Amino acid sequence: MALTRDQLIELAKANAKASLNPSVAYSFGGEKLSAEALNKTFIKELNELGSTPQDFRENKNLIYTLMEVGLTEVLPQKVLQAYGQFADVRTFPQGVKPVYNIRISEASKKRAKQFVTRVGLAGRYEVFKLDGRTLEVPTSAYGGASRIEWEELLDGRMTMNDYYSLVLEGMDEAVYREIASALVATVSNIGTYNKTVQTKFIETAMDQLLMTADAYGKSTIYCTFEFAATMLPAASAHWSDRMADEVWNNGYFATYKGHNVIVLPQSFTDETNKEKVIDPSYAWIIPTGTEKPVKVAFEGGAQVKSFDNRDWSTEIQTYQKVGVATYLQHPGICVYRNTSLTKTVKAITDNQ
Numbered sequence: 001m002a003l004t005r006d007q008l009i010e011l012a013k014a015n016a017k018a019s020l021n022p023s024v025a026y027s028f029g030g031e032k033l034s035a036e037a038l039n040k041t042f043i044k045e046l047n048e049l050g051s052t053p054q055d056f057r058e059n060k061n062l063i064y065t066l067m068e069v070g071l072t073e074v075l076p077q078k079v080l081q082a083y084g085q086f087a088d089v090r091t092f093p094q095g096v097k098p099v100y101n102i103r104i105s106e107a108s109k110k111r112a113k114q115f116v117t118r119v120g121l122a123g124r125y126e127v128f129k130l131d132g133r134t135l136e137v138p139t140s141a142y143g144g145a146s147r148i149e150w151e152e153l154l155d156g157r158m159t160m161n162d163y164y165s166l167v168l169e170g171m172d173e174a175v176y177r178e179i180a181s182a183l184v185a186t187v188s189n190i191g192t193y194n195k196t197v198q199t200k201f202i203e204t205a206m207d208q209l210l211m212t213a214d215a216y217g218k219s220t221i222y223c224t225f226e227f228a229a230t231m232l233p234a235a236s237a238h239w240s241d242r243m244a245d246e247v248w249n250n251g252y253f254a255t256y257k258g259h260n261v262i263v264l265p266q267s268f269t270d271e272t273n274k275e276k277v278i279d280p281s282y283a284w285i286i287p288t289g290t291e292k293p294v295k296v297a298f299e300g301g302a303q304v305k306s307f308d309n310r311d312w313s314t315e316i317q318t319y320q321k322v323g324v325a326t327y328l329q330h331p332g333i334c335v336y337r338n339t340s341l342t343k344t345v346k347a348i349t350d351n352q
Contacts, residue, residue: 012066015042016073064304071302087294094300139299139323180278201230209334216287216332223283228252281341287332297323
């Protein structure tokens with residue numbers, strides 16, 4: 001029996017949630033299904049709705065609704081999974097100004113300067129004033145388009161779910177890139193004694209920053225895998241068997257001298273794998289209990305629209321309104337930069 005519109009929307013939501021945590025069973029249609037089973041069902045339904053040009057014309061509004069529902073459900077959650085420990089990620093209704101209430105401690109009021117950087121998704125950054133204890137994060141549309149050939153759909157070489165997956169991957173990487181860019185843009189606002197720039201990892205330099213951050217609460221280190229892999233004891237230090245096994249199995253220590261190390265996701269700007277999305281040279285040391293320094297606001301839901309071309313191909317456009325801002329008002333936030341790590345990948349030569 002064909003699923004109703006409401007059942008298809010329920011399926012799209014369940015499939016989106018399952019993509020975030022594939023190990024959990026999810027409820028759909030009164031029964032528990034695995035993430036794999038949900039995804040297969042979702043792909044099957046999408047393909048049936050658009051299996052021919054005639055079916056697609058008849059069902060395209062429903063298809064786009066299902067894509068919008070899935071993207072709206074999963075995109076904020078993917079950002080939250082990756083950056084939730086130091087980013088305040090929220091969704092606001094369409095037309096509602098994203099406003100955050102800022103917690104300001106008495107110590108911060110007396111000793112800290114307040115720096116707020118707003119980021120527009122076109123890459124423009126500017127400093128603006130904090131209005132009392134609230135911070136407004138303006139949003140702007142961010143999206144992309146893809147051209148789908150009917151022959152690809154009919155031959156099974158491209159499915160609507162392929163487009164859905166590509167858009168999701170591209171949009172969440174775009175948000176990751178803006179978060180990283182916003183943080184780097186505020187480095188100049190961090191106090192002299194709260195940052196260091198080195199050409200390699202130096203234990204004493206990191207330890208000094210940890211000492212500063214820990215004065216405001218036990219701190220956590222946030223960095224990419226590439227940076228984490230450099231945080232190793234000096235060659236003369238004694239390595240236990242457990243330490244050697246941990247580095248061999250993980251590539252880095254999950255804790256550094258009692259401080260948790262959170263590895264941020266990394267990707268590339270295009271399929272050449274030449275330039276990384278996130279600059280790996282930065283590590284952020286953030287005390288526990290501080291106001292989260294990154295604010296990510298999603299306004300409304302994802303929007304999907306198509307345009308028919310004269311060659312019978314279809315251009316599908318998608319956008320989501322997003323705003324990213326950083327708020328570094330706490331005197332315990334520190335940053336370590338290792339300039340030997342770069343965004344550009346060095347090519348592997350034959351003699352390496």
